Amino acid sequence: MNKLVDDCFNQVGDLMSTAEALAILRQRIVTVTQDRLEQLPLAQAAGRILAADLVSTMDVPPHDNSAVDGYALRHEDLSDDDPVELTVQGRAAAGHPYTGALEPGGAVRIFTGGVMPDGADTVVMQEDVTAQDDRVTIPPGLKQGANRRHRGEDSRQGDIALRRGRRLRPQDLGLAASLGHGGVTVFRPLRVGVFSTGDELAEPGGELPPGAVYDANRYVLTALIAGLGAKVTDLGILPDRLDAVREGLDRASRGQDLLLTSGGVSVGDEDHVRGAVESLGHLNFWRLAIKPGRPLALGQVGDAAFVGLPGNPVAATVCFLRFARPLILGLAGATDLEPVLYRVTAGFDYEKKAGRREWLRARLERKPDGEPCALLFKPLGSGIINSLVQSHGLVELGEDVTRIKAGEAVDFLPYDEVAS
Ligand code: AMP
Ligand code: MG
Numbered sequence: 001m002n003k004l005v006d007d008c009f010n011q012v013g014d015l016m017s018t019a020e021a022l023a024i025l026r027q028r029i030v031t032v033t034q035d036r037l038e039q040l041p042l043a044q045a046a047g048r049i050l051a052a053d054l055v056s057t058m059d060v061p062p063h064d065n066s067a068v069d070g071y072a073l074r075h076e077d078l079s080d081d082d083p084v085e086l087t088v089q090g091r092a093a094a095g096h097p098y099t100g101a102l103e104p105g106g107a108v109r110i111f112t113g114g115v116m117p118d119g120a121d122t123v124v125m126q127e128d129v130t131a132q133d134d135r136v137t138i139p140p141g142l143k144q145g146a147n148r149r150h151r152g153e154d155s156r157q158g159d160i161a162l163r164r165g166r167r168l169r170p171q172d173l174g175l176a177a178s179l180g181h182g183g184v185t186v187f188r189p190l191r192v193g194v195f196s197t198g199d200e201l202a203e204p205g206g207e208l209p210p211g212a213v214y215d216a217n218r219y220v221l222t223a224l225i226a227g228l229g230a231k232v233t234d235l236g237i238l239p240d241r242l243d244a245v246r247e248g249l250d251r252a253s254r255g256q257d258l259l260l261t262s263g264g265v266s267v268g269d270e271d272h273v274r275g276a277v278e279s280l281g282h283l284n285f286w287r288l289a290i291k292p293g294r295p296l297a298l299g300q301v302g303d304a305a306f307v308g309l310p311g312n313p314v315a316a317t318v319c320f321l322r323f324a325r326p327l328i329l330g331l332a333g334a335t336d337l338e339p340v341l342y343r344v345t346a347g348f349d350y351e352k353k354a355g356r357r358e359w360l361r362a363r364l365e366r367k368p369d370g371e372p373c374a375l376l377f378k379p380l381g382s383g384i385i386n387s388l389v390q391s392h393g394l395v396e397l398g399e400d401v402t403r404i405k406a407g408e409a410v411d412f413l414p415y416d417e418v419a420s
Contacts, residue, residue: 015289017399018357021296021323026337029330032257032305033187041183042173047229047420048186049333054162059152060178064116066092068147071107071129071136072120075144088134092117107136116148123147155179165335167229189231190332193256193304194221195248197238197264197273198311216385217262217316221309224320225260227420228328240264246276253280253302258331260324263311265297273308277301289356289399292382293319298327305331314382318359318394321418339418341396341411347373350397350404357399361391362412374412393417 037051066072072092078084086107092098094113102108102119110116110123122144130137155161161179162172168184176184201215202208215237225232233256238248245264252259264273265285274297277283283299283306292315297308307324309316326337344364352358362374374395377387393414397404404410 015287015356017289018322021286021288022326022338025323025327025330029327029337031187031333032331033190033333036188038186038188039183040186042177042181045168045173045184045186046170048168048184048189049229050162050164050166050168051185051187051333053160053164054176054179054181054184056155056157056159056161056179058155058179059157060155061149061151061153063097064151065094065149066110066112066114066116066123066147067149068123068125069111070123070125070147071131071138072102072110072114072117072123073107073138074102074104074119075122075142077105078122078138078142079140081140083137083139085135085137088131088136090117107138121145121148163335165333167329167334167336187333189229190258190328191233191256192225192230192258192260192328193233193235193252194218194225195235195238195252195259195261197240197245197261199240199270201237201263203237216313217309217311220313220317220388221260221262221320224317224325224419225328228325228332230328230332235259238264240270240272242272242275245272246279249276249301249306250280253304253306256304258305258307258328259301260307260309260320262309262316265295265308265310267295273297277306277308281306288323290319291352291356291358296323312382313385314361314387317388321394321413321415322359325418339413341413342372343409344372344374344395344412346395346404346406346408346410347375348404349406350376352397352402352404354402355399358397358401359394359413360397361387362393362395363390364392364412364414372412374410391415 088109089106090098090100090108092108092110092114094111097115098108098117102117108117124138124142128139161175196215196218200212202212204214222232222234235252238245261273264271274283277299281300283297286296288296293310295310296319299306309319329337361377364372364374367373377391393412396411396413
């Protein structure tokens with residue numbers, strides 16, 4: 001059995017940095033989905049993770065062919081200075097090769113994708129010639145090899161086209177199809193169960209009891225997890241009672257590879273997630289030097305890995321995107337775990353404490369000079385769900401940063417980069 005968490009996970013010292021946390025995750029994550037591989041037709045494989053290298057078994061394109069509609073010819077028949085008249089001796093449309101060989105002084109009418117006839121090395125575009133009956137006049141100045149696509153210029157036989165661990169994007173499926181593969185071998189989907197925790201949480205669509213708020217996190221998290229290609233199960237709301245949390249996690253752990261909770265991981269009297277996980281398996285409680293967020297619980301409940309996110313919706317979402325997402329992708333077998341951050345111009349002034357990483361929700365606007373500029377959503381509180389809705393992504397400020405002035409460059413993580 002692959003255990004995600006062992007004693008090496010234990011945090012020593014004070015607050016843990018984001019880089020340290022991500023490095024530990026990268027080192028420790030093992031693929032848990034290789035116990036059952038699936039052979040899927042290409043049409044069902046989008047978003048799934050390749051379980052074996054896909055090797056090119058052929059050259060693509062399989063033949064030299066024409067990039068334009070025109071006439072295939074022998075470059076040596078042309079003149080550098082004067083037009084030359086050639087005799088059209090045949091036709092090569094896409095899917096209908098010309099079977100003869102091109103004779104000196106001859107040309108073959110050819111269309112885009114048509115196979116280059118034997119003896120032809122160059123194609124002239126039909127717009128550049130004058131044609132009458134079986135005669136075609138070629139202007140001077142055509143380069144040898146013009147408008148000709150070469151066999152194998154896209155894929156070469158024997159190359160690794162797509163590597164194990166790749167999450168299949170639409171264009172990857174196109175590449176596999178071009179190589180003649182009707183299907184691919186992928187890991188089974190990771191099974192992820194999601195709980196919310198808190199006596200104050202009510203189910204949207206139902207009544208709101210006094211003192212309650214509607215559960216928002218489960219809807220954010222289940223949708224994000226589904227976007228990663230995992231099989232997500234909504235496990236509902238756990239109350240703030242140790243026995244109930246323990247029983248809920250214990251039961252759910254049997255059918256899942258990963259359990260994910262939000263809320264209940266602080267050190268308040270009503271925060272029972274830690275205690276429950278500790279009594280069922282391992283728990284490593286990370287105090288991260290981050291804002292929003294801070295407590296992130298990682299552990300093992302039975303055979304399932306466990307992640308406890310903070311309860312505040314913004315903190316839960318940020319911690320999911322930055323920490324739980326790479327964990328989920330890694331457990332599922334993916335090799336590319338972390339998102340690309342983009343440099344944009346800050347359209348705001350901001351001061352922060354040194355020593356922790358901070359994420360601010362921001363909207364991007366194009367400045368008149370074309371540069372993307374990040375504008376902060378206010379208020380900044382980590383409970384403001386609208387800050388996630390009214391923004392395009394997260395400005396990420398490093399540990400060393402203490403102040404940002406408008407016009408400086410900052411890192412930006414678009415939601416689209418991590419929502420799938
Ligand atoms: P906790 O981490 O359990 O102390 O929760 C911190 C804050 O987040 C509290 O205001 C909770 O009411 C709120 N919260 C926790 N879970 C959710 C949830 N699933 N949906 C919306 N708000 C939540
Ligand atoms: Mg709570």
